Amino acid sequence: MAETMELTATVLDALKAAVGSGNVHTEIEKRMVYSFDSTFQNHLPDVLVKPHTADEAAAVVKIASANGIPLTVRGAGTCLSGGPVALEGGILMEMTAFKRILEINAEERYAVVEPGVVTNDLIAAAAGHDLFYPPDPSSSGMSTLGGNVAECAGGGRGVKYGVTRDYVLELQLILPDGQQITVGNKVDGLTGWLDLPMLFTGSEGTLAIITGITVRLLPKPEAIRTALAQYDDLDAAARTVSAIIGAGIVPTTIEIMDQMTIRAVENFLQIGLDTSKAAFVLLEVDGDSWEVEQQLEQVIAICKSNDAVEIQVAHDEAERAALWKARKSISGACGKINPTKIGEDVAVPPGNIPKMIQAVKQIAEKYQLNMVVFGHAGDGNLHPNIMTDKRNAEEMERVNQAIDELFTRALELGGTLSGEHGIGFMKAPYVLQELGREGYLAQKQVKDSLDPQGYLNPGKIFIEKELELCHG
Ligand SMILES: Cc1cc2nc3c(=O)[nH]c(=O)nc-3n(C[C@H](O)[C@H](O)[C@H](O)COP(=O)(O)OP(=O)(O)OC[C@H]3O[C@@H](n4cnc5c(N)ncnc54)[C@H](O)[C@@H]3O)c2cc1C
Incomplete structure (x- = not known):
């Protein structure tokens, strides 16, 4: 953990004047709580500040800038690449007080929110107006919209609906010099040649602080059908994913889970999953009722022709929730296996999913590691998760070699280091390899x-x- 930097009394007084003394914390207990995200790394901020308005946040930015103090912004801290960790100490600015949904405009189909709004709260508020906000990271019960925009979060519905960047219309920002600006507009027009909301979407808190967000909403789909296909062979499950995409069908969701993932979830939840199966593929289709039934039949036919041994179809919302339960519990389940869980998110073109899954298995075998694989396979996104113990230096050495190979294989297969979790500092050493x-x-x-x-x-x-x- 980084040494604590001396913040002068003048700086602390200025921060207290900016956000109120009750919102400035230097106590070690508070700083410890904010020293990590959902990775396994800790770095102590020197001070935690919690602004409640854009003007307060801008005042903090100006103090940091004038004094050359590192400034890291934080939403809910669910990041899986170290983004909200104050790597160099300094000020950690928590944005969870910005939690108002300011407008749901049903006529124009957009929502205006503050960055601390939890993703599921926006999804629910939109649904209340018969509207639909599609980006649904698996962390949507905790993650904030500010974090989603900063990471360009994806999710299970990415196959059909894309990722956060496809919904961002307008952003209110504080630039590093403290200036407050608005980029984009609510009508999706482009004045000038640069799509500025896109520049800041996915910028991981390195270019600006987001204080307001307008996102596009869609009409709520009329019908949703969900199915779970089970396989005796992981490769057959992987081929199913490529075959569905190759057939030109666009389901809402195609999620894959390998046998180690199924076993981890069953150990955790005890819900009677068949742990003898080599893989599960969870499929969802949505749209008009007639179209959905037709698509469901098509995907089931493809599952069967790719050797699915059992297919369950949900007939109501309770059955749908039951089919999703295993998928939604993976992270918690894996966290129980070993003290340290390292979640990667390589993405490859969907046609290369079978090869990437084979590569994950070979790498796990080669380095003798506990590695599960699951993910939003329909848009090429896989989450190889390594369960290890960061106190075991010898095993961590093998983990690092395995991660190097995972990234190299993903790039060789035409993919990317990060489908959706961002770079942060965990993947920073690999960026040059991908970008040149x-x-x-x-x-x-x-x-x-x-x-x-x-x-x-x-x-x-x-x-x-x-x-x-x-x-x-
Ligand atoms: C169980 C689990 C499942 C997950 N599933 C998915 C998934 O399916 N898809 C996916 O994409 N991700 C997933 N994630 C990763 C994570 O939830 C997302 O990256 C999410 O967008 C982070 O939101 P947050 O509010 O927690 O942001 P934080 O973790 O607090 O911060 C993330 C980054 O955003 C920056 N940031 C936060 N707020 C602001 C702001 N207001 N202005 C500027 N920068 C800001 C931070 O500096 C940091 O770099 C998962 C994580 C967990 C723990």
């Missing part, structure tokens, strides 16, 4: 032009070692 020197420098130049001091979420995405490689 020119691509890396192009992105770094954008960062440098907006944040020349480099104090906004330092140590994330761009790291000095990588830069030396670039310049060397």
Whole structure:
């Protein structure tokens, strides 16, 4: 854990004047609680501040900028790449007080929210107006919209509906110099040549602080059907995913779980899952009633022709929830196996899912690691999760080698390091490998032009070692 940096009394007084003394904390207990996200790394912030308005947050930004103090922004802390961890200490600014849904405009089909709104609260509020907000990270009961935009979160419905960036219309931002600006608009028009909301979506708190978000909403689909196909062979399950996409069918969801995942969930929940099965594929289709029935038949036919041995179809909401229960519980279940869980999120073109799954299995075998694989396979997203113990240095060495190989294989298969969890600092050492020197420098130049001091979420995405490689 990083050493605590001395914050001068003047800086602390300025922060207290900006957000109120009750919202500034230097106590070790508070700082410890905010020293980690959902990865296994801890770094202590020097001070925790909790603004309640954009003006308060902008005042904090100006204090950090004027004093060259690192500033890291945090939503719910569910990040899986270290994004909201104050790697270099300094100020950690928590945004959960920004929790108002300001407008649901049913006529124009958009919602205006503050960044601390929990994803499921927006989904529920939209549903109350017969509208639909599709991005649904598996953490949607905890994650905030600010975190979702900053990470460009994906989710189970990505196959059909895309990811967060497909819904962001307008953002209220605080730039690193403290200036407050609005980018984008509510009518999805583009004035000027640069789509600025897209620049900031996925910027992981390194370019600006998000204080307001307008997202597009869709009409609620008329019908949803859900099915769970079970397999005696993991490769057959993986081939099913590629075959469905290859047939030009666009289901809402195609999730895959391997046998180790099924066993972990059954151990955790005791709900009678058949742990002898090699894999499950969870499928969902939505749309008009007639279209949905037709699509369900088509995907079931493809499952059968790819050797599914059992297929369950949900007939009501309770049965649907039962089919989803295992998928929704994976993270908690895996967390029970070993003290340290490392969740990766490589993505490959869906046609390469069978090869990527084979690669995960070979890598687990080669390095003798407990590794499960599951994920939003329909859009190529796989989550190899390694269950280990960070206190075991010898095993951690093998873990690091396995991760190197996972990324290399994903890139060889035309994929990416991060389907949806972002880069943070956990994947920063691998960015150059994917972007190449020119691509890396192009992105770094954008960062440098907006944040020349480099104090906004330092140590994330761009790291000095990588830069030396670039310049060397
Ligand atoms: C069990 C589990 C399941 C998950 N499933 C998925 C999934 O299916 N799909 C997926 O994409 N992710 C998933 N995640 C990862 C995580 O939930 C997402 O990345 C989510 O978007 C993070 O939101 P948060 O509010 O927790 O943000 P945090 O973790 O607090 O922060 C994430 C990043 O956003 C930045 N940030 C937060 N708020 C702001 C703001 N207001 N302005 C600027 N920057 C900000 C932070 O600096 C940080 O870099 C999962 C995580 C867990 C623990």
